[in-house]
Amino acid sequence: MTNQNHPFHLVDKSPWPIIAATSIMIMMIGSINWFHMYNKELMMMGMLIIILTMIQWWRDIVRESTFQGLHTKLVIKGLRWGMILFIISEVFFFVSFFWAFFHSSLSPTPEIGSTWPPIGILPFNPLQIPLLNTTILLSSGVTITWAHHSLLENNFNQSFQGLFLTIILGVYFTILQAYEYMESPFTISDSIYGTIFFVATGFHGLHVLIGTTFLLMCLIRHYYYHFSSLHHFGFEAAAWYWHFVDIVWLFLYISVYWWGS
Numbered sequence: 001m002t003n004q005n006h007p008f009h010l011v012d013k014s015p016w017p018i019i020a021a022t023s024i025m026i027m028m029i030g031s032i033n034w035f036h037m038y039n040k041e042l043m044m045m046g047m048l049i050i051i052l053t054m055i056q057w058w059r060d061i062v063r064e065s066t067f068q069g070l071h072t073k074l075v076i077k078g079l080r081w082g083m084i085l086f087i088i089s090e091v092f093f094f095v096s097f098f099w100a101f102f103h104s105s106l107s108p109t110p111e112i113g114s115t116w117p118p119i120g121i122l123p124f125n126p127l128q129i130p131l132l133n134t135t136i137l138l139s140s141g142v143t144i145t146w147a148h149h150s151l152l153e154n155n156f157n158q159s160f161q162g163l164f165l166t167i168i169l170g171v172y173f174t175i176l177q178a179y180e181y182m183e184s185p186f187t188i189s190d191s192i193y194g195t196i197f198f199v200a201t202g203f204h205g206l207h208v209l210i211g212t213t214f215l216l217m218c219l220i221r222h223y224y225y226h227f228s229s230l231h232h233f234g235f236e237a238a239a240w241y242w243h244f245v246d247i248v249w250l251f252l253y254i255s256v257y258w259w260g261s
Helices: 016-037 041-067 073-106 129-152 156-182 191-223 233-259
Strands: none
Touching: 016 041, 041 191, 073 191, 073 233, 129 156, 129 233, 156 191, 191 233
């Protein structure tokens, strides 16, 4: 259909959704195989297909929004509501972890010694790496806001600098989180404390990696002048996601690291 009498964007047929779903299934089966058989080949293959799919799917979306002009104001409004609902779903995803944490910590059972942290668990000092990571993420929230306001003012250089600093802080956070995991005196199988700690902070770390990748794509697009002060929803969505990651970490730090220790 070459001519359309409506302002909506009807997405063309795309192979990427089914390929992405299949590759995630391959990666998960490979992960189970790695856990039990210590063979990472299937998992790595699934991850490689996911990365290649992401690159080509994002390429198509960039073409639609930047070069073909298919993302009209009405389409962007729909995308904005989609992102809001996605973040709300993510909020409830993390609510389940906090629910499990407070259920176990506010009323410890005799099986874990009727105390929190459970007997035998040595928690992290909240004033060491956790506090540093909190400072890093709060600083990244400032830099991403700086980049956004600079973009609204058509200041290309400051927007680029703010985005670049945010990505650096995100990578730094991930490195410190990995170091903390390696130095951990307990494991994911050490009672309910270890399970909740590693699942909650691990999924948050995964969200930091996704958000950092999101921002890296925005940095590349910004370098090629894909964004303007009036047309930059991709950047705006990345900023929303990053602020969500910041807020979740604050709740994790206050409840799991500080109060829970």
